[in-house]
Amino acid sequence: MTLAASLPEGRPVVWERKTRAEELRLQLADEIVRGALFPGAPLDEITLADRFRVSRTPVREAIRLLAASGLVEVRAHRAAVVARPSAEQLAGMFEAMAELEALCSGFAAVRMTSVERRALEDIHDELRVMIQSGDPQRYHEVNEAFHSTIYTGAHNTYLAEITLSTRARVQPFRRAQFRNLGRLAKSHIEHDRVVQAILRGEQSIAASAIYTHIVTVRDEYETYTESL
Amino acid sequence: MTLAASLPEGRPVVWERKTRAEELRLQLADEIVRGALFPGAPLDEITLADRFRVSRTPVREAIRLLAASGLVEVRAHRAAVVARPSAEQLAGMFEAMAELEALCSGFAAVRMTSVERRALEDIHDELRVMIQSGDPQRYHEVNEAFHSTIYTGAHNTYLAEITLSTRARVQPFRRAQFRNLGRLAKSHIEHDRVVQAILRGEQSIAASAIYTHIVTVRDEYETYTESL
C-alpha cells in the first residue's frame, strides 16, 4: 500500500484520475505529508513544471488546490510555500482533530457493520505484530489505515472527509513521534481501548478513548518540539 | 454580499490588488450560496469568461477552487456543475454541522471574552427586533453573523474555519426555511437558550442547545422538501 492510498488527501477534486493537475496534486500532497517538502519550503512553479515535465498550467492548478485544502499558502505574485501554521493554529488543529476523531469513533461504535468491526480488529492485530518488527514507516501506513477504517465506520461521508483532511493537514507535524519506538507499544494500548469500546458498541467510551489517544499524540509532538 | 454583485456592470470602483481568479471565486461562491446558481447548474468556462470579461484561465482557477471547497463538482473533460449532494450526503453534512456547531458553542461558553459575550447579546437582540420586520433576507444575514460570532468565540481558528465551510456547503439547501416567517420566532427561542447557556458559561448546555437548533433546522428543510 502506498502512503497516498492510506492518506487520501480528501475527496478527489477531479475524478477519473486522468488529468495531470490531479496527479500533481496527489504527488505534491504526498510529499508534503511525508515531509519531503517541509513547512515553509517554496513551491516554484517553473521548477516544479520542469521536474514533472509539464507546463506551468497544471502545476499552478495543483498548487491552488492544495492551498484550498490548507496544505500550502499562496500570496498574490509570490511563490506558494508549504503551510507553516503558528503554534496557536496547530494547537487548534490538534484540538479539532481530537474532537473529530472522537465523533467518528463514537459513531463507529454504534454504526459499524460486523464486517467492518472484523476488519478493524484485523488491522489492530496487524499493528500488534508490527510493534516488534520496528519498521516505523510501515507502522505508520497501517496506523493510517486503522484510523481511516474508523472514519469510514462512522457512516458519514462528509464527516470522514473533513476528519481525514484534518489529519493530513496535521501530519507534517506528527511525524516525529514514530522515531520513538517505545511510543508504538503505548499507542497500541490506547488503540486497544478504542477497539474494545467500538466492538462492544460503547459510543461515549469509544469517543473518549480515542480523544485521549489524540491528546497523547499531541503531547508527544510538543515534547519533541520542546527538545529542539 | 460582494461589492461587485451590487454594481450592475460598472467599472471597478476600487482596484484591489486581488487577482481576478480570487474575485471570481468569491463572486461564484456568493451566487451559489445565495441560490442564484442552483444545484446542478452547469458552469461553462467560456460562458463565464464572457460574462466576467476575462479569459478562461482565471475562470478555470475559480471553478477548481470551488470544487476543492465542495461547492461545485468537476469531472474531467466535462462541464463543472454546482454541487448536488445525495440525500445521504446531505444528511451527513447536517449531522456534521450540528456536531461542529455544538463544539463551537460549548467552547464559546467557556472561552468567550466579556466583549465577545456582549457582542453576541447585541446580535441576538437585533434578531429579536427583526422578527417583526419580516425581512427574510436581512434576517438571514444577521443570523449568519450570530453563528459566526459563536465560531469566533470558540477561539479555535481551524474549527471556526471548517464549521463555516460546512455551513456554506449546506446553505443552498437551507434557504427555504426563511420563507416560513413563523419559523423566525421559533428560531429566536432556540437561539435564546444558546445565548443564555453561553453567557452563563455552561458548556454542555450551550452545546446541546445549538445541536437541537440545527436539528430543528434540518427537520424544517426535510419537511419543506417532502412538500415538493
Add this chain to the structure above:
DNA sequence: GTAGTCCGAATTGCATACAATAGGCCAAAA
C-alpha cells in the same frame, strides 16, 4: 422501429506567449 456504431462539433486540458508586479540591486544623498 430499435439498437449499435461512427463521425463531427463543442468543450475541456494543456502549452506557450505576453503582461503585471514584488523584491532586490545599486547609486546617490544625508
Add this chain to the structure above:
DNA sequence: TTTTGGCCTATTGTATGCAATTCGGACTAC
C-alpha cells in the same frame, strides 16, 4: 555608513492557441 529612491529582473497572473476527449446525431444493420 545608512537610508532612500528608482530601475531591473525574476516570478507570478492572464490570454490565447492547439490537443484531447466527450457527447449528440446521423447512418446502418437487423
